[in-house]
Amino acid sequence: MISTAEELRRYGAMTEARLSTLMELKCEPGTLKDAMSYSLIAGGKRLRPALCLMTADMFGSAVQALDIACALEMIHTYSLIHDDLPCMDNDVLRRGKPTNHVVFGEAYAVLAGDGLLNLAFEVMLDAAVKNEGDGLNYLGAMHVIASAAGVRGMIEGQACDIAFEGQDKDEEVLRHIHERNTGAMIRASVLSAAALFRASEAEAAALAAYGEKLGLVFQIVDDILDEVGDEKTLGKSVGKDADAGKQTFARIYGIEASRRIARDLTREAQDALRIFGTRASGLASLAQYLLTRDR
Amino acid sequence: MISTAEELRRYGAMTEARLSTLMELKCEPGTLKDAMSYSLIAGGKRLRPALCLMTADMFGSAVQALDIACALEMIHTYSLIHDDLPCMDNDVLRRGKPTNHVVFGEAYAVLAGDGLLNLAFEVMLDAAVKNEGDGLNYLGAMHVIASAAGVRGMIEGQACDIAFEGQDKDEEVLRHIHERNTGAMIRASVLSAAALFRASEAEAAALAAYGEKLGLVFQIVDDILDEVGDEKTLGKSVGKDADAGKQTFARIYGIEASRRIARDLTREAQDALRIFGTRASGLASLAQYLLTRDR
Numbered sequence: 252m253i254s255t256a257e258e259l260r261r262y263g264a265m266t267e268a269r270l271s272t273l274m275e276l277k278c279e280p281g282t283l284k285d286a287m288s289y290s291l292i293a294g295g296k297r298l299r300p301a302l303c304l305m306t307a308d309m310f311g312s313a314v315q316a317l318d319i320a321c322a323l324e325m326i327h328t329y330s331l332i333h334d335d336l337p338c339m340d341n342d343v344l345r346r347g348k349p350t351n352h353v354v355f356g357e358a359y360a361v362l363a364g365d366g367l368l369n370l371a372f373e374v375m376l377d378a379a380v381k382n383e384g385d386g387l388n389y390l391g392a393m394h395v396i397a398s399a400a401g402v403r404g405m406i407e408g409q410a411c412d413i414a415f416e417g418q419d420k421d422e423e424v425l426r427h428i429h430e431r432n433t434g435a436m437i438r439a440s441v442l443s444a445a446a447l448f449r450a451s452e453a454e455a456a457a458l459a460a461y462g463e464k465l466g467l468v469f470q471i472v473d474d475i476l477d478e479v480g481d482e483k484t485l486g487k488s489v490g491k492d493a494d495a496g497k498q499t500f501a502r503i504y505g506i507e508a509s510r511r512i513a514r515d516l517t518r519e520a521q522d523a524l525r526i527f528g529t530r531a532s533g534l535a536s537l538a539q540y541l542l543t544r545d546r
Numbered sequence: 547m548i549s550t551a552e553e554l555r556r557y558g559a560m561t562e563a564r565l566s567t568l569m570e571l572k573c574e575p576g577t578l579k580d581a582m583s584y585s586l587i588a589g590g591k592r593l594r595p596a597l598c599l600m601t602a603d604m605f606g607s608a609v610q611a612l613d614i615a616c617a618l619e620m621i622h623t624y625s626l627i628h629d630d631l632p633c634m635d636n637d638v639l640r641r642g643k644p645t646n647h648v649v650f651g652e653a654y655a656v657l658a659g660d661g662l663l664n665l666a667f668e669v670m671l672d673a674a675v676k677n678e679g680d681g682l683n684y685l686g687a688m689h690v691i692a693s694a695a696g697v698r699g700m701i702e703g704q705a706c707d708i709a710f711e712g713q714d715k716d717e718e719v720l721r722h723i724h725e726r727n728t729g730a731m732i733r734a735s736v737l738s739a740a741a742l743f744r745a746s747e748a749e750a751a752a753l754a755a756y757g758e759k760l761g762l763v764f765q766i767v768d769d770i771l772d773e774v775g776d777e778k779t780l781g782k783s784v785g786k787d788a789d790a791g792k793q794t795f796a797r798i799y800g801i802e803a804s805r806r807i808a809r810d811l812t813r814e815a816q817d818a819l820r821i822f823g824t825r826a827s828g829l830a831s832l833a834q835y836l837l838t839r840d841r
Contacts, residue, residue: 276697276698277698278697278698278702278705279702279705279706279709279722280705280706280709282705282709283697283701283702283705284697287697329660333656333657333660336656338651338652338653338656339653339656356633357633358633358634358708359705359708361628361631361633361634361656362628362701362704362705362708364660365624365628365659365660365663365701366696366697366701368660368663368664369663369692369695369696369697369701370696370697372667372688372692373689373692373693373696376685376688376689376692377689379685379689380685380686380689383682383685386681386682386685387678387681387682389685390671390674390675390678390681390684390685391675393667393671394671394672394674394675397664397667397668397671398668400664401661401664401665401668402571402573402578402579402582402661402664402665403571403572403573406578406657406660406661406664407573407574407578409657410573410574410575410577410578410654410657411574411575413653413654413657414575414577427574
């Protein structure tokens, strides 16, 4: 049986190759394209594309969902570029590299983010128009993604982050933020593939439950690693959230209780997949992998 | 016969009403929504929606294109919010009101812009999913708009503006910028309606030619008004572009020659509509109206 790490590498390679092709666009001045590529082709886990492609493989074939997967990564990348801006989190390093605005200046960073968000829809619409027979399925997938990325999803989460900055947050507020900031797009990664393949309502509900739990686990493990992770393995400085006075699950519950919550949520995520039987073993293993990751 | 000013008021009122309904969305914190509404419901000519609705009326009914028209205005508004940011044009006033970042701060202004761009696609996708029978027509309309708004359209134009700032521009460069910065979305306003109603290739080509000429006329008249317009009538300060050392048509050719170029382009725009006969009289009158506007 192929390992989860191996699968992630395979989906990652598919995504990298397609992203490179999609970025072969002509636009003047070249700086705009350079700024977009700098952040988009900068590595990273490619978790959202992998979730989308793995789900697509369960229903049909990953290849058909490749442009959807790339759009998810473009939206994720644009949100990081804008999040790092001086007026937002003011981060100068990401994945060990200077952030976009440090390299290209703030104006290009704003436009590169705008460009990637817009390009995500262009890429999906190009694919939909080219495969008109599947046009309505693409509509469904785009609808899922647009809702998750928007002001009732990811952008709402980022606005909450600003609104509650420096304030004490209880678990409820923290969940509200995480469900939107990280959770919404992780959920949309599996649900967009489900929509593309016209999954049944029961299947979509199962994947929504899986995606929601997975998103929370991802965030809790992030919080734990920020407290106890190894800087070298992680490739980023630890203790940053704590230093910034940010409330995290690890802070509210302590490391041990957070680990237990993450384990419970992982089991619930895997249980949600039961209706798919062994077809979902990849997604189940991925949940386990994300729980035990050290980076 | 109903006057163009009257028609613009009617389409404007339709757009205002629908935009208000579309902004009745629940998102927390309310500041994000307030920032989006502040710029979106701030008046303005509503030219892009009017072009879309007028074209839709020619093919069928404006009501069917209303959400597309609102999406065009959302994209236009987001581009203004980001354009006004300190790192871009650093404008503090627009339509006589403090700009978005002056009122809500830069972080919210970035997110409000992101939110409006994303919401434009949400609104169109909502409409497409609700009218699944017309789903493929919506795909075509969204494809037109996404391409025009993106890094080979409007965003490219804005990046050019940055790249050439303070440099001498000849007419070719100026046209390159304007065709993208203003022209692409004006062209998309008529073409998106054409796509929604599955216009023939010849009809779409005619409307593309009309939209292109109209976009240039709009920009040239803007340049002329910036030189000789009345501040009170315009509702904004004049001479700003000239003071900023910006190259404009009026600067390159002088006022009189610019007026002649605009007149010629207007006639060409009207000629392009010939295949529609009297059905296009509204669009033809609108071109005349934009040529002779004083605000």
